[in-house]
Amino acid sequence: MQKGEMIECGVEALAFGGDGIARVDGMAVFVQRGLPGQRVRARLTLVKKRFAKAVVEEVLEQTPHFVEPQCPHFGVCGGCVWQDLAYSEQLAWKSRQVSDALARIGGVEPEMLEPVPSPAVFGYRNKMEFAFAGGRADEPLRLGLHARTEPGRKGQGAVFDVERCPLCSERTMDVLREARLLCQESGIAAYDPASGRGYWRHLVVRHTGTDQLMAHLITADDPKLHKDAARIVEALHASIPGMDSCVHSSRRSRNTLAFGERVHHVSGSKYIEERLLRGDTAVRYRISANSFFQTNTQGASDLYDAVLHMGGFSADQTVLDLYCGAGGIGLFLAGVVRRVVGFELSPDAVRDAYANARMNGLENCEYHAGSLEDGLNLDSLPRPDVVVCDPPRSGMHEPVVKALLALRPKRIVAVSCDPATLARDCSRLAPQYSVVRAQAVDLFAHTHHVETVAILERADFD
Structure with missing residues (x-):
């Protein structure tokens, strides 16, 4: 096989990341836009000794699980990869990918509970991050989403003006x-990260389950233009009925993260509110412009509920909540445990966590700001009965793993948005801890992303 060659193959499975998997002459071929059950004609874009990559040029035989995508931008947009696959199949493959990663990378085969589907498969996102591009010479300013990266290329695709999502x-x-x-x-x-020139960077829009609306305009840090951004923020607030908050912040870093480093102007409220249901109880969360919150409100309730029920929490327990953000999981658990102690890098998030605890009338929560890359000060920690750990996609920092092994809680509830790093972390905690149960929880219908809750028991704990 050679790059550029056309092949015919049957797609047998889905890889984490979204590509279909086929086998040609004994070699695994990752097929972009391929779905299990399809027979396709595909063009090879990369050929290595152990695997190859290809992109579908023609579907010769369709899978019975094909559905018509609802988005006019599907196939162009880099967001959804499986909108043409029946949702029940998406969910089954996500659960299988979690199980495969735990076995292949982590060397564990826990009991896999039935996957939890997204309560809604369309209209579920409470936050969208849009990017700016263009605006020079004859190139019009664009504000939308990134297109799919062309096969064989790295980085993000070009920004296009999305009209419907x-x-x-x-x-x-x-x-x-x-x-x-x-x-x-x-x-x-628009700002160009390669040259460092231009101004407009991102627009982040949040529409909460409480029907509150926030727009966050992120620009480069150019004081001469901040008055223009303030004017636009005020105009946006005035022109959108029911708009609760419009915020302008700037960012100096060339990193393309949609995160403001300094707030310059606020029109309306500084915060909006989100609520998650724990049984009949509403847990309230204050959301600021840079706050992290799960992008699927109803799905977040299901995720936290899975943590609550799988973790076996009781009223006499102390819970250590690592990578706690603005209190997310810990606040959800605080009503059923004795004490919650949270750790988070961002001082702003810690302030939000305390505000959220007060808003919910909780007096058993405390929070600490500091980098978990440096580990934990064990002398200052209570001995937790259970540790809840919800790290970023890159997984637990090595010092955190060492601290967990030293703390020796009876149980660790690991929450992860990446099955591979979850599996790696589980292997680091072995043999002192065994993964006994795991469950895939889908908050991201039509994408390859999935949340997982895994329960790790200390080996000498009965």
Whole structure:
């Protein structure tokens, strides 16, 4: 096989990341846009000794699980990869990918509980991050999403003007369209991370389950242009009915993260509110412009509920909540345990966590700010009965793993958005801890992403 060659193959499985998997002459071929059950004609884009990559050029035989995608941008947009696959199949493959990663990378085969589906498969996103591009010479300013990366290329695809996204609300799209028009009328160009020139960077829109709306305009740090951003923020707030908050912040780092480093202007409230249900009890969360919160509100309730029930919590327990953000999981558990102690890198998130605890009338929560890359000060910690750990996609920092082994809690509840790093962390905690149960929880229908809750028991704990 050679790069550029056309092949015919049957797609047998789905790889984590979204590609289909076929076998040609005994070699694994990762097929972009391929679905299990399809027979396709595909063009090879990469050939290595042990595997190859290809992209579908023609579907010769269709899978019985094919469905018509609802998005007019599907196939162009880099967001959804499986909108043409029946949702029941998406869910089954995600659970299988979690199980495979735990076995292949972690060397463990826990009891796999039935996967938890997203309560809604369209209109579920409470947050959308849109990117700016263009605005120079004859190139119009664009505000939308990144296109799929072309096969064989690295990095993000070009920004295109998205006109409809069935994953978010129509109110979110109204904000996008109005912001695009206002920024185009300004005559100011988008920021180019390669050159460091330009101004507009991102627009983040949040539409919560409580029907509150926030727009966060992120720009480069150019004081001469901040008055233009303030004017647009005020105009956006005035033009969108029911808009609760509009925020302008700037960012100096060339990293393309949609995160503001310094707030310059706020029109309306500084915060909006989200609520998750724990049984009949509503747990309230204050959301600021840079707050982390799960992007699927109803799905987040299901995820935290899975943590609650799988973790076997009781009223006499002390829970250590690592990578706690603005209190997320710990606040959800605080009503059923004796004490919650949270750790988080961001001082702003810790302040939000305390505010959220007060808002819920909780007096058994305490929070500490500090980098978990440096580990934990064991002398200052209570001896936890259970540790809840929900790290970023890269997984637990090595010093955290060492601290957990020294603390020796009876149980660790590991929450992860990446099955591979979860499996790696489970192997690091062995043999002192065994993974006894795991469950895939889908918060990201039509994408390859999945959350997992895994229960690790100390080996000498009966």
